[in-house]
Amino acid sequence: MENELVLDQVGKIFDDGSLVLRHIDLRLAQGxxxxxxxxxxxxxxxxxxxIAGLETPDSGNIFFDGQRINDLPPHQRRFGMMFQEFALFPHMNVHDNIGYGLRMKGFSRDRIQVRVKEMLALTGLSGFEKRQVDALSGGERQRVALARALAPEPRLLMLDEPLSSLDRVLRKRLLAELTAILSRLNITTLFVTHDHEEAFxxxxxxxxxxxxxxxxxxxPDELVQSPKNQWVREFLGL
Ligand SMILES: Nc1ncnc2c1ncn2[C@@H]1O[C@H](COP(=O)(O)OP(=O)(O)OP(=O)(O)O)[C@@H](O)[C@H]1O
Ligand SMILES: [Mg+2]
Incomplete structure (x- = not known):
């Protein structure tokens, strides 16, 4: 299937011998x-x-779009990442933050301009081009980070606890904004969190x-209705 992500018995052992991932099986259709x-x-x-290619598995295989990608360098995977606290470049304005990945790829100024405009429209930030990112609200910064991750048209998007540094009220609102934007895109997303309400x-x-x-x-409804064991029940606070 097109753009399908498959993990087949993936395992990872770190140098100190600690086994951190074992027998991970996953199959995600595009979107x-x-x-x-x-x-x-x-x-x-x-x-x-x-999945991003920043580590290599010690066992098992990772496939994307039918290709085994275990040893494919990160930039050739064309996957996007959004990190905790958004990791924006504080000395750059909104336009340059969003266009960063495109400049790295050697896109022309005109092409970057067009793509950044599209991303600003998608994230409701039109007119913010020249603003410095440290003068933005938390919600606006999040949308810049999302626009930056999406600008190079990644084939898959990963978000690692993107909201965990924020207070509870803001987190709830930003999660709603984030999921609303992502739901309009047919891009596979992996959203990491330790908060079950956020995950659901x-x-x-x-x-x-x-x-x-x-x-x-x-x-989510299956997990709440039929937690597999006591550990899951407790972890979900049921
Ligand atoms: N480079 C490394 N070398 C050795 N051990 C590592 C390395 N990176 C992670 N670990 C260990 O692997 C385990 C899993 O770490 P990981 O960062 O994937 O957890 P996590 O679920 O993301 O946790 P958190 O919610 O705190 O971010 C931990 O015990 C961690 O200490
Ligand atoms: Mg983590």
Whole structure:
């Protein structure tokens, strides 16, 4: 299937011998919104880093769009990432932040201009081109970070706890804004969080990670109605 992401028995052992991921199986059709939920240290970031190509698996295979990508360098995967606290470039204005990835790819000024304009419209930031990012609200900064991640037309988008540094009220509002924008795009997204309410709101499918394994996978309603064991029940606060 086009742009399908497949993980087949993926495992990762770090140099110190600690086994951080084991037997990860995952199959995501294009456009799937997946939440990766789990406590601290369960392997969520490591899973994203493997998919991004920032780590290589020690066992198993990762496929994208029918191609085995275990050893493909990150930039050739054409995947996008959005990090905690958004990691914007504080000394650049909104336009230059969003156009950053395109400049790195050697796009012409005109092409960058057009694409940045599209991204500003998508994220409701038209007219913000010249604003400095440190003069923006939390919500506006988040939309700049999203626009920057989407500008190079990634084939897949990963968000690693994008809201965890914010207070609860703002988090709720920004999550709603973020999911509304992403739901209009047919791009596969993996949204990492340790908060089950956030996971259920952000994804139509959820995997719950525990000590490097997928403890349970399903739709939010399935997980709430039929938690597999006591650990899942407690983790979900049921
Ligand atoms: N480079 C590394 N070398 C050795 N161990 C590592 C390395 N990176 C991560 N780990 C370990 O792997 C385990 C999983 O880490 P990971 O960052 O994937 O967890 P996480 O679920 O993202 O946690 P958090 O919610 O705190 O971000 C942890 O025990 C961590 O200490
Ligand atoms: Mg993490």
């Amino acid at each position: 799937t919104k997946l939440s990766v939920l789990g406590p601290s240290g369960s392997g969520k970031t490591t899973l994203l880093r493997l 709101a952000a994804g139509s499918r959820v995997i719950i990670m525990n000590q490097g394994s997928i403890e349970q996978a399903g739709r």
